[in-house]
Amino acid sequence: EAEALGREPNVGVWLENLVLNDLLAWRETEIIKPGLFFRRTVTGEEVDLVLERGKRVLPIEVKAARNVRVSDARALDAFCAEFPRRAACGLLLYDGRDILRLTKTTVAAPLGSVL
Incomplete structure (x- = not known):
């Protein structure tokens, strides 16, 4: 079932909505x-929440992925760089098992650790 879910074209949107509803x-x-927003810049850079x-x-x-890369933190790092006094770090939630420090300002954590 988990493999079938991974092949669903809209699984990313579904996971974003799951986190949003939680x-x-x-x-x-x-x-x-607390306020809860999403962000999209004029250049198309987007932060889900x-x-x-x-x-x-x-x-x-x-992210609907079992593995994450440093490049997955790009939007979060850009956000933290733009708002350094307000955003100490970014959080990337994914379908993996480990808590990882991806960059200086981004931590990746399993979806299950926060839901």
Whole structure:
């Protein structure tokens, strides 16, 4: 079943929505509701989700892949470089098993570790 899911053309969109819905449910338990956004620049650079609490933000990318590469952190690193005082790091969620430090500002973690 997992292999069949990996072949689905829209699995990435499905996983993004799964994470979004989980964050929206968590947000409702908070007294002060954190902001939850997505970001797309005029050049097309995109960050799937941006979680905002106070002056801090956490950019999040969701990848439907079992392995991640440094290049997968490009949008998160660019976001952190643009907002260094607000975004200390980015979080890349993927279908793997390990927590990895991809770059100076991006950590990759299994989807299951946060859902």
